[in-house]
Amino acid sequence: MRIAMIGAGGIGGYVGARLAEAGGDVSFIARGAHLQAMREGGLRIQSDIGNVFLADVCASDSPADIGPVDLVIFAVKLYDSEKAAGALGPLVSGKTRVVTLQNGIDSVGILRRHIPSDSVIGGATYLSGFIKQPGEVVHAGGLPHILVGGHGDPLIKDLQALCDRAIGLELKPVADIDNVLWEKFVTLAAFSGGTSLMRSGIGPILDDPEARIFIEQLRDEGIAIAAAAGHPLAEGFEGRVTTRWSAFPPHVKSSMANDLERGKPIEVAWLSGRMHELGIKFGIATPGHTAVFRALHLHAAGAVP
Ligand SMILES: NC(=O)C1=CN([C@@H]2O[C@H](COP(=O)(O)OP(=O)(O)OC[C@H]3O[C@@H](n4cnc5c(N)ncnc54)[C@H](OP(=O)(O)O)[C@@H]3O)[C@@H](O)[C@H]2O)C=CC1
Numbered sequence: 001m002r003i004a005m006i007g008a009g010g011i012g013g014y015v016g017a018r019l020a021e022a023g024g025d026v027s028f029i030a031r032g033a034h035l036q037a038m039r040e041g042g043l044r045i046q047s048d049i050g051n052v053f054l055a056d057v058c059a060s061d062s063p064a065d066i067g068p069v070d071l072v073i074f075a076v077k078l079y080d081s082e083k084a085a086g087a088l089g090p091l092v093s094g095k096t097r098v099v100t101l102q103n104g105i106d107s108v109g110i111l112r113r114h115i116p117s118d119s120v121i122g123g124a125t126y127l128s129g130f131i132k133q134p135g136e137v138v139h140a141g142g143l144p145h146i147l148v149g150g151h152g153d154p155l156i157k158d159l160q161a162l163c164d165r166a167i168g169l170e171l172k173p174v175a176d177i178d179n180v181l182w183e184k185f186v187t188l189a190a191f192s193g194g195t196s197l198m199r200s201g202i203g204p205i206l207d208d209p210e211a212r213i214f215i216e217q218l219r220d221e222g223i224a225i226a227a228a229a230g231h232p233l234a235e236g237f238e239g240r241v242t243t244r245w246s247a248f249p250p251h252v253k254s255s256m257a258n259d260l261e262r263g264k265p266i267e268v269a270w271l272s273g274r275m276h277e278l279g280i281k282f283g284i285a286t287p288g289h290t291a292v293f294r295a296l297h298l299h300a301a302g303a304v305p
Pocket residue numbers: 006007008009010011012029030031032034061075076077078080083084101102103125126127128129130131254255267
């Protein structure tokens with residue numbers, strides 16, 4: 001199976017390296033110093049599940065260098081989506097499937113504006129990763145599970161078979177990916193808003209009584225928004241979110257908190273900002289998410305000079 005990873009960062013780098021290690025024919029679309037480092041010195045993944053070193057990496061900043069593939073895995077930040085999606089053309093044939101692992105609820109819609117609708121498949125993962133330095137990605141924690149739509153699609157079955165052979169990757173096709181994406185959106189918007197605004201890993205937040213009230217408030221606002229949007233979350237969801245948060249090593253922060261710390265642009269408009277916008281639409285107060293959105297808006301495009 002020919003696979004192209006769009007973005008070779010925390011998610012694209014980790015998943016692509018694992019698929020290549022398992023025998024997949026993987027190419028990476030990357031850019032800048034990370035692209036140069038991968039071309040010159042390969043791609044390294046540091047993970048408690050087992051490190052990976054891909055010495056010989058097929059990487060380019062131009063999809064035309066790679067040509068049509070069977071599967072595209074889309075993993076750039078949401079603020080880079082339009083540009084990256086607009087450049088997918090040379091990778092996509094009539095048979096290509098494009099699986100997105102981006103956070104939030106907007107990714108599938110963005111991709112469908114650029115490529116045929118039925119080629120796009122939603123997906124979500126709770127694994128946590130980041131680029132430590134050019135050419136090196138760290139798996140910071142979180143189980144390397146990926147949930148994808150496309151249940152019954154032969155290509156997704158082939159991908160699942162490849163993941164079954166891989167170390168540190170588990171892929172499960174599901175019948176209702178929309179529900180999975182909403183669950184992740186609610187869980188992550190609270191986790192990213194909380195760990196970014198409070199500048200802390202999840203452990204100390206859950207241990208501090210006031211900080212915990214705030215992150216749980218973000219979670220509960222998200223649950224109310226999901227119900228109003230026609231995606232009610234199952235009974236007991238609150239408890240499952242807290243269990244999921246507690247399963248991360250205490251120091252783990254969201255990818256947005258990591259980007260904020262590094263002065264990079266952040267995805268707040270698609271997370272707390274999206275909750276704020278939906279709150280206005282449905283007439284539901286979201287004081288927590290609105291505060292996160294407004295406070296971090298100043299940093300949305302990267303470090304304030
Ligand atoms: N990291 C995590 O733990 C998780 C992230 N996600 C989601 O996955 C998505 C990807 O996040 P993440 O892996 O952290 O992102 P990263 O920033 O780590 O990696 C994205 C990479 O793609 C590059 N890139 C962006 N646009 C292009 C382009 N047009 N051509 C070539 N390269 C490009 C970026 O370059 P540059 O550095 O120059 O910007 C960067 O190297 C996001 O939506 C995120 O919310 C989901 C689950 C967990």
